[in-house]
Amino acid sequence: MEVTGLRVVHPGADTPAVEDISFTVRPGEVLGLLGPSGAGKSTVQAVLARLIRPAAGTVTVLGTPLGEWGHDYFDHVGVAFELPAARLRLTARRNLTAFAALHRVPTADPLELLAQVDLADRADHRVATFSKGMRMRLELARALINRPRLLLLDEPTSGQDPVRAARLREVIRAEADRGAAVVLTTHDMDTADRLCDRLAFVSGGRIAAVDTPRGFRLGHGRPGVIVEYRDPEGAGDTRRVRRIADTTAPGVAEELAGLLRAGVVETLHTREAGLDEVFAALTGDRL
Numbered sequence: 001m002e003v004t005g006l007r008v009v010h011p012g013a014d015t016p017a018v019e020d021i022s023f024t025v026r027p028g029e030v031l032g033l034l035g036p037s038g039a040g041k042s043t044v045q046a047v048l049a050r051l052i053r054p055a056a057g058t059v060t061v062l063g064t065p066l067g068e069w070g071h072d073y074f075d076h077v078g079v080a081f082e083l084p085a086a087r088l089r090l091t092a093r094r095n096l097t098a099f100a101a102l103h104r105v106p107t108a109d110p111l112e113l114l115a116q117v118d119l120a121d122r123a124d125h126r127v128a129t130f131s132k133g134m135r136m137r138l139e140l141a142r143a144l145i146n147r148p149r150l151l152l153l154d155e156p157t158s159g160q161d162p163v164r165a166a167r168l169r170e171v172i173r174a175e176a177d178r179g180a181a182v183v184l185t186t187h188d189m190d191t192a193d194r195l196c197d198r199l200a201f202v203s204g205g206r207i208a209a210v211d212t213p214r215g216f217r218l219g220h221g222r223p224g225v226i227v228e229y230r231d232p233e234g235a236g237d238t239r240r241v242r243r244i245a246d247t248t249a250p251g252v253a254e255e256l257a258g259l260l261r262a263g264v265v266e267t268l269h270t271r272e273a274g275l276d277e278v279f280a281a282l283t284g285d286r287l
């Protein structure tokens with residue numbers, strides 16, 4: 001998928017919600033759009049899901065310009081946005097079979113999908129009885145029913161406990177490994193860091209930078225160290241924590257060596273810059 005020079009002006013708005021946005025996503029790749037509320041991430045996703053039309057720019061999906069696709073677009077694209085679209089009176093399984101029937105391409109087994117998103121034991125329960133997190137997981141399963149080649153996900157791990165969030169990251173990674181191109185928005189640093197192959201930092205309707213999570217952290221943040229040690233001059237078992245932001249600063253190497261020689265170091269960890277810190281440094285904006 002290729003997006004070039006995207007500009008969107010919402011009805012009644014004076015200024016564009018997004019301006020000059022360009023990026024590509026290859027099959028097998030997970031691209032994360034990271035940015036604060038109002039940055040324009042959902043607006044980009046809404047264009048890709050054909051919910052709104054851009055004022056300018058081109059979008060090419062699977063080699064065909066977006067405007068030339070017919071209804072079969074959604075045979076190849078899976079969409080899971082933050083407001084779940086499931087029918088509440090139907091069971092989870094029935095929702096998936098109903099959705100599968102809309103497609104003209106081979107579809108996945110609903111029960112297998114429900115198992116993947118940890119809803120196997122709820123397959124025959126009505127969605128009305130589901131928690132918000134469960135509805136979000138059903139939404140992801142629904143988006144995967146047609147084995148999409150492009151997957152658009154809005155905050156796929158929001159509202160999930162850490163174990164489930166990790167599980168959903170595995171499911172999404174497996175989709176990419178199957179060959180899907182994935183575009184997702186997230187506020188979750190773990191998801192940005194562990195799942196995304198590349199991140200686009202979105203701020204004020206523009207892409208400020210694109211890089212791998214590791215590239216961002218190593219290229220823009222200063223690694224530091226955190227040392228926990230027993231204070232030899234303190235009373236009894238006095239423990240101290242020393243946070244060193246810049247290990248190359250004058251005297252730091254000697255200080256660390258002194259603590260190590262004295263045998264008082266209990267823990268010693270490197271501390272990489274967080275993506276949120278790198279985001280703030282590059283955009284002047286807060287996540």
Ligand SMILES: Nc1ncnc2c1ncn2[C@@H]1O[C@H](COP(=O)(O)OP(=O)(O)OP(=O)(O)O)[C@@H](O)[C@H]1O
Binds near residue numbers: 041
């Ligand atoms: N339907 C709409 N009509 C008018 N303005 C809109 C509409 N949808 C979004 N906007 C505006 O467009 C800008 C970008 O919003 P968007 O929802 O794309 O941001 P976002 O980065 O996805 O935020 P969030 O993380 O809160 O979802 C904001 O200024 C928002 O107020």
